[in-house]
Amino acid sequence: MAQGDSVQKDLLERAAAVIPGGMYGHQSVGRLPDGYPQFFSRAEGARVWDADGKPYLDYMCGYGPNLLGYGHPSVNAAFVKQLEVADTLTGPTARMVEYAEAFVGMVSHAAWAMFCKNGTDATSMAMMTARAHTGRRKLILAKGAYHGAAPWCTPQRTGTTPSDREHQIFCVYNDIDSLNAAAAQAGDDLAAIFAAPIKHDAFVDQSDPDLAYARRAREICDQTGAVLIVDDVRAGFRLARDCSWSAIGVQPDLSSWGKCIANGHPISALLGAEHLRKAAAGIYVTGSYWYQAAPMAAGIETLRLIRETDYLEHTVRLGQRLRDGLAERADAAGFGFRQTGPVQMPLFLFDDDRDQRFGFAWCSHMLDQGVYMHPWHNMFLCAAMTDADIDLTLDAAERAFTQLRKEAPTLGPVPKMQFLVA
């Protein structure tokens, strides 16, 4: 290649020719600072390498799937061993039963499991199961919460019709009055309340669930016969070795799972309480690869590691060190730097930065130093991260804050983030 050329640039040009927009979906860098690599070449443990071979400590963890480390040896060994014998067949293998048994054994509210491929499959199946069980139509959802990218739930409505979202009523997360009003609006047609286990919406501060809000959601469902659904696709197993709301003592009727449940191998799940079993058996849902055995073998090993290792305590401890260290450094540099959500699933937003000029610049400085962070989506810690990784992150952050302090007066608005201000 000529000087100035790069593999990344070549791939971007080729992608622009054969992929609409060059890339699509949540892994598009279209709404990230310029210079964020779109294409990667390698991953191991807590690190990814971009297409030109530059390594990054990766705080996105694949947007969630990487819980135990990229290319985890025993998870991948279980996967490959199963692949060599049987994977996508004319029916499932014993792995499906074993995985369901292991999952049900870990999730308090669950008596059964169904497996699928996308997180969206699991949330769609939850919706269908709730409607089949109740014979009702209305769903209560929190405004701004992400529950997938099918026509009924994709956050951007292009290509959908209003009827795709009929029977949806919106409340405000953690606002009991709005929840009560939504339930009143649904009346005797309430099928389900969807709840994210924490508020982990993009672009805004995260929030833990308010206990009274969660209990009220449970109470409404108990009183009306509606179904309480916790959508644990993103946060599942990052907050607890059970459904995330087990920590606050509120048990849903259904929970949806995905992302990290096989440490990056493609499988998601709907888990349910006994009284939903018949309804779940009565819906028709399926997919070409839903019964493949290798991701289930990987999932069984992942669940074993979740049960038997200190991955959770480890990521909480590192996350707390990161949070404390960043707070100190942001403060020293004179920035209001909000760190919200669980320490192992952090989101960082600068005060007075609605147009993301500080967030983008700071993340770009982190990226330059080999730390991949996201300016407006929650991040993830994984079990492969070490104290040394936190140290290098904090050192990089100190330099990034210093640089940002110098350049702050000169920074202009970020054109691609103007939609946040408008």
Added chain:
Amino acid sequence: MAQGDSVQKDLLERAAAVIPGGMYGHQSVGRLPDGYPQFFSRAEGARVWDADGKPYLDYMCGYGPNLLGYGHPSVNAAFVKQLEVADTLTGPTARMVEYAEAFVGMVSHAAWAMFCKNGTDATSMAMMTARAHTGRRKLILAKGAYHGAAPWCTPQRTGTTPSDREHQIFCVYNDIDSLNAAAAQAGDDLAAIFAAPIKHDAFVDQSDPDLAYARRAREICDQTGAVLIVDDVRAGFRLARDCSWSAIGVQPDLSSWGKCIANGHPISALLGAEHLRKAAAGIYVTGSYWYQAAPMAAGIETLRLIRETDYLEHTVRLGQRLRDGLAERADAAGFGFRQTGPVQMPLFLFDDDRDQRFGFAWCSHMLDQGVYMHPWHNMFLCAAMTDADIDLTLDAAERAFTQLRKEAPTLGPVPKMQFLVA
């Protein structure tokens, strides 16, 4: 285990405890003859082994994904090699661009590709792209055609609402008058016509597309600006090394793909013409594992084998031998035995057998002899099948027809198939 017990029986009991209905979706044996194994343990080439180790020559090929043979060495080698380096990451790898380039290079109508996980993802994205492109809502679908299992298309409506299917107008496959009537009903709100490449509905004879019907669908779209979608998820690459309608010279605007495009590794695709690129770039669709690299590496190798081997001619030749041989043996035994659809994707139905008593009994006799066939869903031949496999199938069929002839007068209706008669 005690005498009479089996691994299968044990798995069925355990599955009944932790999976709703014991199994769900298209690979459930609930609507197959008693004795069909639900759980498998191994697969290689054209064969699957059930949970107790009994081998079968498998004419279902995983319901389509197995095109080149189970556990294909070079496809799996490409997969594992990629898995060891990078799979589910924080972004795609070069494999995504290479796979899109290879796919677009093979499908005449396509200028771009998007990858996803389920066939249903690809058909849902086609629907959204068509609506985004046209700004219209109505879809024309052929009655009884399968286009996936999301709320808008699942063949069984439990858990869905009428609004999930608003804006759908139905015609009869290969019936031009009904197509014209549907288009008239849609008026100036027609977004898309969905077409299966062949009529491959369950329970009824298959049909090739009528050329005049396909041309009329194209013409309606040309006249109205609507989008012609060929849903090639099931038949793709089994009829042609291009979109299946390339054989009749009708090019769609969009085509959906899945099942065999990575020989069983989990990936599906939407391909589109240049004028749909902008609309496709404007919809928001995504999934946790859509950008994983290993299935794309497997897909690249699968496409290479599709281009460079005689897999297609081989399956057509074997399929013709099978069809001729079965016709001869059915005739000799005095059965009206309808073999419909392409020889490499056959469906067999007995005359005067709406309640499937002959179909079920004959398939059970085939199964007993180690040949896995389906009584009411189209089957698939794969490249790993041999002349010897056809020979053993025909020998088994001769015995099955003979046995059926003897027992025919004593056979009663099949209770689980009574819904077909009602």
